Amino acid sequence: MTPVAATTPEIDAEAVAAELEDKGAGEAIEWMFETFGESHYIACSFQKTSSVTAHLASRINPEARFFYLDTEVLFEQTYETRDRLAEALGVEFDRFHDLTIAEQAARHGDELWKSDPDACCGLRKVEPMRRALRELAVGTWFAGLRRNQTESRAQIPFLEWSGGRWKVHPIAEWADRDVHRYLTKHHLPYHPLWEKGYVSIGDHHSTKPIHEVATLEETRFFGLKRECGIHEINLGDL
Numbered sequence: 295m296t297p298v299a300a301t302t303p304e305i306d307a308e309a310v311a312a313e314l315e316d317k318g319a320g321e322a323i324e325w326m327f328e329t330f331g332e333s334h335y336i337a338c339s340f341q342k343t344s345s346v347t348a349h350l351a352s353r354i355n356p357e358a359r360f361f362y363l364d365t366e367v368l369f370e371q372t373y374e375t376r377d378r379l380a381e382a383l384g385v386e387f388d389r390f391h392d393l394t395i396a397e398q399a400a401r402h403g404d405e406l407w408k409s410d411p412d413a414c415c416g417l418r419k420v421e422p423m424r425r426a427l428r429e430l431a432v433g434t435w436f437a438g439l440r441r442n443q444t445e446s447r448a449q450i451p452f453l454e455w456s457g458g459r460w461k462v463h464p465i466a467e468w469a470d471r472d473v474h475r476y477l478t479k480h481h482l483p484y485h486p487l488w489e490k491g492y493v494s495i496g497d498h499h500s501t502k503p504i505h506e507v508a509t510l511e512e513t514r515f516f517g518l519k520r521e522c523g524i525h526e527i528n529l530g531d532l
């Protein structure tokens with residue numbers, strides 16, 4: 295099959311989703327590589343779902359490449375998970391990063407994550423993500439978002455046309471138990487803070503375990519917001 299460009303809108307997303315959602319994540323990722331070609335550059339956050347999606351993608355397409363956004367304020371266990379996963383899968387995770395913390399403080403003031411978390415995420419996450427997507431000839435945008443994570447993700451489609459490019463969410467319908475079964479079955483390393491109540495793990499300034507807060511939403515960004523902005527990047531504006 296000749297691959298089509300991920301920027302080609304002529305795909306019936308509803309029909310594809312209806313066909314693939316019942317078949318499982320592996321078939322969905324195979325479909326993605328067959329349809330859009332193998333030049334994908336896959337983002338990893340090193341949360342537990344990254345262990346699943348990176349394993350699936352690297353097994354199906356050994357040429358798949360991976361990257362991560364290093365905000366410099368990730369948990370130490372996140373860097374350890376990166377290294378353990380790289381070794382287990384035999385892959386490399388390319389680092390994308392812009393400002394150091396000192397550079398950010400000099401230009402925008404100390405602890406910007408407290409005074410203006412949107413601006414902080416914009417500098418430390420959204421801009422490096424835009425650069426990764428712009429500089430590298432990515433195919434689709436491939437993400438391990440799941441519908442049962444939060445209300446804001448409850449309607450995530452399996453496949454969506456967003457800002458001029460296709461986005462694929464191959465494990466959108468997975469529950470926590472599905473993730474856990476997959477990790478166990480394949481003996482995959484995963485982020486150790488998950489078992490200490492960290493249901494969503496980002497930067498250490500803005501992540502809390504579930505037993506320290508009242509609601510799931512409050513585990514990230516002090517409950518002030520849920521998303522860091524990278525999933526809202528308009529790919530047509532890169």
Ligand code: SF4
Pocket residue numbers: 365367406407410411412414415416418419496497499500522
């Ligand atoms: S998660 Fe917090 S520290 Fe990290 S980039 Fe966003 S606001 Fe800044």
